[in-house]
Amino acid sequence: MGKNKFHDGPGPSQRQLRVGELIRRTLSEVLQRGDIHDPDLNRMSITVGEVRTSPDLKIATAYVLPLGGKGQENALKLLAANKAELRRVVGKKLGLKFTPDLRFQLDQTFDQMDDTRRMLNLDNVKRDIE
Template identity: 65%
Template sequence: MAKNRFDDQRGPNQRQLRVAELIRRTLSETLMRGDVHDPDLGRMSITIGEVRVTADLSIATVYALPLGGKGGDEAVKALARNKGELRRILGRALKIKHTPDLRFMVDETFDQMDQTHRLLSQEAVQRDLRNTQDSDMDGSEDS
């Protein structure tokens, strides 16, 4: 029976990571230079936070967010409208046989970081952290 290589839980391979980073960098530079002829994209300063590529390199999911965090849905819609032009630009830069299909998502990483910061700032958490640090300094360990 053949091993289904898409069900393993190993994570992305080096080629996926390299292609994803090249896509991220190329899209960022393209948007920064204003190479896409869309007035909506020209008005926004969009950050490409991450790109994830499928194992067969057929689909690239691009996580994007405008600077300031407002209007993420508008930015994603504008990017999706210009997907063809962005793929053409990527096709020239990637130098691989097939350019991945682009899917755009709002990058929620910054919201998650803010939520984590709020949680860590709570008094109960700070008290627990102080208690843990005090017990570590006393040399007591729970072994």
Template identity: 60%
Template sequence: MQPMAKGNSYGAGPSTRQLRVGELIRRTMSDLLMRGEVHDDALARMSITVGEVQITSDLRVATCYVLPLGGKDGDEAVKILARNQGELRRLIGRKCGLKHAPELRFKVDTSFDRMDETRALLNREDVRRDLDKPDSDTDGEADES
């Protein structure tokens, strides 16, 4: 097996450290937004959920997946957060006690849309019929073709 190229997103997945720091940033970001600690009137008028934070292996870039309450105006929320990226980065660095606060990038969280699409797919009549069909290969033997 050949080694993966640096920066390739297909690998063993995030390390425990990446997951731990990503979750710390997610909780801190949620807390900052909930408490209104960022001085922006447009941001204060929005209730934003931080669903996930993915961080690069060098901990230099954190991608925050966000969604406003109600699921509307996601692009507007991303623009407002990007506009306040410097202040958020400074606050996160201070509150998390990180040596280097990562660059923050924001994307609309589409996981709820994907869940709805999956649910709709599983509820389709042809899929339900296939799922309800009993397996014909119940004796444990594989097809010998």
């Protein structure tokens, strides 16, 4: 398995976490208000669960999920197609000297929570827990 540039070393710095959270909030707000000039993207309700930044803050990966989990691939395509405008709007709103390049990935957190719930409900696991 290759190295993941977001998880080398001791973990993200406070600065990475702070910038990531600022970008997450701003991106969520921009998507919610429909500030982008793409009617297809504006029609979608997209949740931004987390934004992770690279240690040098040049790349920000937003983990997203459309409402109800439907149209995931379409959401990723629309976000990618509008990433230059999203980056410009986020940079302007945050007043950052350098706005990271935005990348988008599906947020797997909800799937993982469902898998964990399913696993905890298995009879042999219930027996071991009790």
